[in-house]
Amino acid sequence: MPLVTMRQLLDEAAKGGYGVGAFNVNNMEQIQAIMEAAKETNSPVIIQASRGARQYAQDRYLYHLMLAAAELYPEIPIAMHQDHGNSFETCKSAIELGFTSVMMDGSLKADGKTPTDFEENVEVTRRVVDYAHERGVTVEGEIGVLGGIEDGHGAGGTGLEHVTDPDQAVEFAERTGVDALAIAIGTSHGAYKFSKKPDGSVLKMELLIEIHKRLPKTHLVMHGSSSVPKDLQAIVNQYGGHLKETWGVPVEEIQLGIRNGVRKINVDTDNRLAITGAIRKVFAETPEKFDPRDYLKPARDAMKKLVSERMTQFGQAGHAGDYTQKSVADMAKGYRDGSLSTQPLVVGR
């Protein structure tokens, strides 16, 4: 079963009115956890790998693990996505490797830390779109800058320093032709997003709603959208961890986003917490154990449980079998003949 493009997967999500979780992976157990959750809930899947993940696992291992997933679960559409590409070259190498979707995060310079200016972002993103669409591959861009740091990538600071300007979002989407757009509405990467349960003063859902109204054809993406549940924090701390008290993005806010054009929701921290809590528990309760399977299996189960819960909450559950997968060649044709254009002026409303 070939991998599906993220564009097709998100177009279907828009038709069905649901969101799709994009879960980060670094190793076999995480991929297995996602696929078992997808099978249990009958969900389409976005698996994403950051630059850090590609370095950690090595490209070939990662790619073949994903192919193994596609082979073992032919009934599940799987999109393989490069998370936070920092340059044209990173995106190009992902496409050459066989990823069906890339994020060009042109909101930051190639160092992954310094915010760019608008024109720089448009230019590098447009270049990636031209290259990717010719090959039928999906592109996600980012306008505005998220807070925090993810895998060494990020501007740091709070999520409110560079929130997305709706006028810029519209101009950016029109000039680049991205399929999906990550916007900054106050969220941050990592575990420490908010110091209390977020309200409208720190989580700008009204901004998201406005951008969707003006860009109805562009799929919106929420980054930094782990919910950082209290029970997962508690397990980590109960078994010797030291997490400071923190709040993530409540699931009901994500669901409000999904009702307003959010089709992709990035979740990583929650899975990291679930895995770490499960491993700490085994170490604390049975210190005599030393077979890695004794703690990796509960870790995998804990991640599967979390992913399965999110798939249900985002609404993707039950939708794996809704459509026949299009190949990248089909998608390339759609970009060429204009039928996949996201430009409001071309396709109208």
Ligand SMILES: [Zn+2]
């Ligand atoms: Zn991100």
